[in-house]
Amino acid sequence: MAAVNIQFDPNLVDESKSLEILVPATILTILIVSSTTTRLLTKLYLRRRLGIEDYFIIVGLAFNLTGNILEMRCVHNGFGRHLQFLTMRQRRVVRKFTQYDIMCAGVSIWAVKMSISFFILTYLANVHRRFKWFIYGLMVMSTLASFGQLIAWGLQARPLEKLWNPEVPGTIASPHPLFVVHITTTVIGGIIDVFYALSPIYIIGRLQMRLRRKITILSLTGSGIVIFILSITRLIFVKTFFDLDYSWSLCEQFIFSIFERNLAEFVADLPVLYHLLRRISERLEGLKASLKGRNNEAKNRSDSSKENEFSLVTIGAAVTHPPRIAALGGFRAYGRNAQISGFEAEAFEDELPLREDSPHAPEENGAIVVKTDVDVWSENENSQAREERNKSIIWPLE
Incomplete structure (x- = not known):
């Protein structure tokens, strides 16, 4: 369809569909840039070389971004408004950019399909080799x-500039061949999308793995059904290619095209993004478990220090107010654990540090045997003399 002049219709209102194009184009641009960049950085961070599927997704990203920019430029020059309200310059710019956008959409969708194909070949060809040649065929x-x-797009006119600049000498071909090729390409692409979305049900269903993991993988691949639905729905508006008021009538066609090619790239990035999110989740769980372990360790240390403090207080109390001993005897101490033998203490059983320089502390099989005579204090003995006597026996507490 060449750039033409149309008759002015006074019944038309000068309204615009610009937001219907700008909003999804902007949001999806941010989405695909974020997803593809994250995909590439994740592989580099994991020290994995970029594969051929990654290079194709880069090509898809480049043409997707170019198509989104062309859409925005079209809106800036009046795309989304009726053609009769545009100047001749705006009509030519809109016509030119919409033509180039068709080319960018075709290349970007093809590159994304190649990326998905090589991804499947990389990870599933060795498991199901009979699918290898079938994928090559697709x-x-x-x-x-x-x-x-x-x-077919490049042969619409000779030269191509004739499509948007009627002043250029040349010829314009019939738009019907492009119309037929466009429908055929969309149908073939839809069949391939369905295969990529549903074939993992058979492939993964026969593998031995947890049901939860199977459902996750099938959800990632099955999201390609959305692309199939968008591409088939776009065929409803394919007749708008023949409408002379192209700046208004092509809006729905281009809106579905924006969603289709951008979401196709995002779906292709999902497996790597899921892997990244799973690793982040595992790291967070590990960090949470580590912090919980440290808190428990700190709590145990706190309880242990309280027990040690209680032991020191008990020992101090034993030094200041020693228990009355009912008989004479000796005891053997193994490190901190004291085994009392030969006598019983009244309500007292604790560890007492021994003097290292005691002449009566021979070693016996790694244990310290202390033999000592203990006097029996009477009730009337002076308390100060009792304390001095106790210090000479047990002090210092080290």
């Missing part, structure tokens, strides 16, 4: 359909 079909559409 790749050939997708390539032929996409480049067939590009060839």
Whole structure:
């Protein structure tokens, strides 16, 4: 469809659909830039080399961003308004950018399909080798359909500039071949999308793995059904290519095209993004468990220090107010654990540090045997003399 002049219709209102195009184009641009960049950085962070599927997704990102920018430029020049309200310059710019946007959409969708194909070959070809040649066949079909559409697009006019600049000498071909090729390409692309979305049900369903993991993988791959629905819905508006008021009538067609090609790239990034989110979740769980372990360790240390403090207080009380001993005897101490033998203490059983320089502390099989005579205090003995006597026996507490 060449740039033409149309008759002015006074019944038309000068309204715009610009927000319907700008809002999704802006949001999806941020989405695909974030997802693809995260995908590439994740692989580099994990020290994995970029594969051929990553290079194709980079190509898809480049053409997707170009298409989104062209959409925004079209809106800036009046796309989304009726053609009769645009100047001749705006009509030419809109016509030119919409044509280039069709080319960018075709290349970006093809690159994304190639990326998904190589991804499946990389991870599943060795498991199910019979799918290998079938996937290669789908790749050939997708390539032929996409480049067939590009060839039909490039042959619309000779030279191509004639499409948007009627002053350029040349010829314009019938739009029907491009119309037929566009429908054929969309149908073939839809079949491939369905296969990529549903084939893992058979492939993964026969593998031995946890049900939860199967559901997760099938959810990631099954999201490609959304792309199939968008591409088929876009066919409803394909007849708008023949409408002379193209700046207004092509809006719905281009809105579905924006969603289709951008979401296709996001779906292709999902497996790597899911892997990243799972690793982050595992790290957070590990960090949480580590912090919980440290808190428990600190609590145990606190309880241990309280017990040690209680022991020191008990020992101090034993030094200041020693228990009355009912008989004479000796005791053997193993480190901190004292075994009392030969006598019983009244309500007292605790560890007492021994003097290292005691002449009566021979070692016996790693244990310290202390033999000592203990006097029996009477009730009337002076308390001060009792304390001095106790210090000479037990002090210092080290």
